[in-house]
Amino acid sequence: MTETTITDFSSKGYLNMQLLRFTTAGSVDDGKSTLIGRLLYDSKSLFEDQLDAVKRASVQKGSEHLNLALFTDGLRAEREQGITIDVAYRYFATPNRKFIIADTPGHIQYTRNMVTGASTANAAIILIDARNGVIEQTYRHAYIAYLLGIPHIVVCINKMDLLDYRQDVFEKIKADFNAFVAKVLPGEDLRFIPISALKGDNVVKPSQKMDWYKESTLLETLETIPIDKDHDMVHQRFPVQYIIRPETDKYHDYRGYAGRIAGGILHPGDEVIVFPAGIKTKIQQIDTFNGPLDEAFPPMSVTILLNDDIDISRGDLIAGAGDLPKTGSDIDLMVCWMNPRPMQLNGKYALKHNTRDVRCVIDKIEFVLNINTLEEIPGRTSLAMNEIGRIHLHTTKPLFFDPYTVNRQTGSLILIDEATNETVAAGMIL
Amino acid sequence: MKDYNLTHLRELESEASYVLREVAAQFERPALLFSGGKDSIVLVHLSRKAFHPASIPFPLVHIDTGHNFEEAIIFRNKLVKKFNARLVVGSVQESIDNGRVVEEKGINASRNVLQTVTLLDTIEKYKFDAAIGGGRRDEEKARAKERFFSHRDEFGQWDPKNQRPELWNIFNGKKRMGEHFRVFPISNWTEMDIWQYILQENIELPSLYFTHEREVFFRDGVWLAKAPFMAMKPTEKAEKLRVRCRTVGDISCTGLVLSTADNLEDIIREIAATRVTERGGRYDDKRSEAAMEDRKKEGYF
Numbered sequence: 161m162t163e164t165t166i167t168d169f170s171s172k173g174y175l176n177m178q179l180l181r182f183t184t185a186g187s188v189d190d191g192k193s194t195l196i197g198r199l200l201y202d203s204k205s206l207f208e209d210q211l212d213a214v215k216r217a218s219v220q221k222g223s224e225h226l227n228l229a230l231f232t233d234g235l236r237a238e239r240e241q242g243i244t245i246d247v248a249y250r251y252f253a254t255p256n257r258k259f260i261i262a263d264t265p266g267h268i269q270y271t272r273n274m275v276t277g278a279s280t281a282n283a284a285i286i287l288i289d290a291r292n293g294v295i296e297q298t299y300r301h302a303y304i305a306y307l308l309g310i311p312h313i314v315v316c317i318n319k320m321d322l323l324d325y326r327q328d329v330f331e332k333i334k335a336d337f338n339a340f341v342a343k344v345l346p347g348e349d350l351r352f353i354p355i356s357a358l359k360g361d362n363v364v365k366p367s368q369k370m371d372w373y374k375e376s377t378l379l380e381t382l383e384t385i386p387i388d389k390d391h392d393m394v395h396q397r398f399p400v401q402y403i404i405r406p407e408t409d410k411y412h413d414y415r416g417y418a419g420r421i422a423g424g425i426l427h428p429g430d431e432v433i434v435f436p437a438g439i440k441t442k443i444q445q446i447d448t449f450n451g452p453l454d455e456a457f458p459p460m461s462v463t464i465l466l467n468d469d470i471d472i473s474r475g476d477l478i479a480g481a482g483d484l485p486k487t488g489s490d491i492d493l494m495v496c497w498m499n500p501r502p503m504q505l506n507g508k509y510a511l512k513h514n515t516r517d518v519r520c521v522i523d524k525i526e527f528v529l530n531i532n533t534l535e536e537i538p539g540r541t542s543l544a545m546n547e548i549g550r551i552h553l554h555t556t557k558p559l560f561f562d563p564y565t566v567n568r569q570t571g572s573l574i575l576i577d578e579a580t581n582e583t584v585a586a587g588m589i590l
Numbered sequence: 591m592k593d594y595n596l597t598h599l600r601e602l603e604s605e606a607s608y609v610l611r612e613v614a615a616q617f618e619r620p621a622l623l624f625s626g627g628k629d630s631i632v633l634v635h636l637s638r639k640a641f642h643p644a645s646i647p648f649p650l651v652h653i654d655t656g657h658n659f660e661e662a663i664i665f666r667n668k669l670v671k672k673f674n675a676r677l678v679v680g681s682v683q684e685s686i687d688n689g690r691v692v693e694e695k696g697i698n699a700s701r702n703v704l705q706t707v708t709l710l711d712t713i714e715k716y717k718f719d720a721a722i723g724g725g726r727r728d729e730e731k732a733r734a735k736e737r738f739f740s741h742r743d744e745f746g747q748w749d750p751k752n753q754r755p756e757l758w759n760i761f762n763g764k765k766r767m768g769e770h771f772r773v774f775p776i777s778n779w780t781e782m783d784i785w786q787y788i789l790q791e792n793i794e795l796p797s798l799y800f801t802h803e804r805e806v807f808f809r810d811g812v813w814l815a816k817a818p819f820m821a822m823k824p825t826e827k828a829e830k831l832r833v834r835c836r837t838v839g840d841i842s843c844t845g846l847v848l849s850t851a852d853n854l855e856d857i858i859r860e861i862a863a864t865r866v867t868e869r870g871g872r873y874d875d876k877r878s879e880a881a882m883e884d885r886k887k888e889g890y891f
């Protein structure tokens with residue numbers, strides 16, 4: 161890739177750009193911030209005033225070279241502490257793709273941030289310090305990527321410069337990862353890249369020091385990962401978000417169901433069932449501001465008109481008549497607890513699933529997971545912040561759902577503490 | 591095989607549409623903060639699309655510093671009429687007259703900071719429970735951590751260290767009496783996305799964004815517009831140059847760039863080649879490196 165093409169938006173090529181969201185996982189000091197800084201810097205996504213600010217700050221901190229990590233370490237509190245404290249989002253683009261990076265910290269108490277960043281990601285970059293190889297925490301990072309259903313995993317073995325860019329180091333770590341981690345977390349699109357975030361090898365530019373590595377650089381990989389199958393294109397799912405009823409003479413009888421398609425490809429004429437009513441009807445029209453569509457697919461926001469006049473409200477689900485979702489009030493799920501106030505067995509919470517609001521009670525904690533060893537610990541009555549466990553809950557009204565592994569939209573939910581209104585858990589339905 | 595990928599602009603649009611519909615569904619009295627700048631003009635366009643064929647189900651709120659570019663106000667009034675929208679104006683001048691705020695003095699005086707009080711007063715007066723803003727995470731470091739649904743306490747304050755986690759696209763807008771939310775539907779858009787989208791959708795902008803001749807002067811690396819209320823140092827000289835705005839806000843803090851771009855394609859080319867961030871031209875951010883974070887905590891946009 162030449163330097164000129166990377167910022168070349170002058171053609172109308174951008175009309176065909178795709179969007180890729182990725183997250184980074186790694187332990188403290190593995191080089192996450194440096195890597196993101198390097199990606200932004202080498203892809204010419206940084207501006208002069210940003211560069212100047214970082215140069216000034218680098219000098220102030222007594223750093224010998226440009227401290228790339230400073231580009232991402234945003235808020236004042238964390239600049240003072242020198243660590244990343246929350247999820248921060250970064251943006252850059254090449255002529256092929258626009259990228260959204262969820263920059264999440266690696267310290268143990270921040271599992272919740274990693275889960276947050278992973279929830280919307282197409283790809284995860286798992287960083288391993290070449291000097292340490294696969295360590296306990298590598299399991300945690302891989303597990304979270306797996307649990308959150310991230311379709312593509314890129315393992316970057318970083319700091320290769322400190323080990324003379326040796327191929328045997330890379331091969332050993334790759335073999336260890338395949339033998340121990342990939343074995344327990346199967347089914348992913350998995351790649352390995354040896355890099356030096358600090359020196360820039362194989363991040364944007366191919367390394368001069370590792371000619372034994374013949375595959376793509378990290379950026380090339382991110383630019384070419386196929387993402388068209390990342391959404392569930394099979395099961396037709398349309399959670400009703402908002403009812404559009406214009407109060408004008410022209411649209412007197414218009415009653416549109418607005419929402420974002422969560423699964424499947426929809427067409428006018430398709431037979432659907434509306435939940436919870438259980439009534440069968442057909443899609444009359446898929447409406448948009450730019451006119452009706454012949455087909456629509458995830459993650460498009462559209463407005464659906466139905467053949468029959470049915471009483472439908474926000475929180476209902478329109479699903480393809482051929483492949484119905486599961487329905488019920490008894491839900492098995494994995495949760496990550498995100499609040500300092502622990503989850504209590506028999507505790508009651510508000511629950512948000514797609515556009516549906518219900519209440520629930522936690523009636524069983526099957527086990528808590530030691531996410532560094534993946535060992536299941538039974539017999540617990542609470543779940544603390546940053547813990548992940550398998551639970552069972554009962555809802556006041558039924559949900560219409562799919563397993564998370566089938567559909568990340570209709571399989572996910574959050575719990576809310578009704579006393580504080582805080583979001584306290586992320587749930588992945590089994 | 592057919593290609594079922596959305597372009598990045600279509601995906602961003604769909605995401606914004608989803609967020610706007612969530613606001614309409616989850617809140618009783620939402621409002622759209624309309625600055626007159628390109629980001630809020632894009633928000634209005636997105637809102638029209640999201641609720642079509644119904645009209646936009648919330649009013650536009652303009653916090654007026656009184657120090658406006660005339661073109662921006664003319665444009666605002668035209669837009670409100672054309673889209674049959676409802677306009678609410680919160681006046682900084684009124685806040686000054688009522689003694690709610692004290693006008694800054696001196697050469698760098700700006701009403702930009704005073705806006706926060708007027709904004710919070712307006713939110714309280716109309717009992718708005720959600721204020722939709724055009725903030726983007728790429729604009730500034732402190733914004734990079736904003737949520738789509740950003741909780742504000744009963745004093746309108748933001749606590750960046752204690753934010754609700756935001757997972758998938760499930761937005762938690764639950765709040766207590768007196769609290770409100772700031773909502774940022776175009777969080778994930780960059781400046782380039784905005785311009786590309788404006789081109790793709792053929793969205794009308796105020797003429798200020800295109801090249802025009804204007805009396806300007808140079809201060810601390812930024813071109814500022816000459817105006818009756820803009821104090822100038824004796825050493826500063828106004829000259830007539832061809833400029834355009836990269837952002838449009840209160841005159842006192844809107845930096846202008848030297849440019850001959852008179853159409854969207856040229857602006858996009860110019861931005862692709864520009865090596866300074868949009869906010870680099872904002873005089874208000876220069877006060878300190880953490881300026882934005884401090885203002886945001888207090889309730890700024």
Ligand SMILES: Nc1nc2c(ncn2[C@@H]2O[C@H](COP(=O)(O)OP(=O)(O)O)[C@@H](O)[C@H]2O)c(=O)[nH]1
Nearest residue numbers: 188189190191192193194229318319356357358
């Ligand atoms: N030698 C070397 N040092 C690196 C590399 N990447 C990061 N570092 C250093 O490792 C330290 C931690 O990096 P940082 O990006 O802050 O890690 P984070 O905690 O994962 O965000 C810093 O001193 C970096 O300069 C690399 O590829 N090679």
Ligand SMILES: [Mg+2]
Nearest residue numbers: 192193243244
């Ligand atoms: Mg870091």
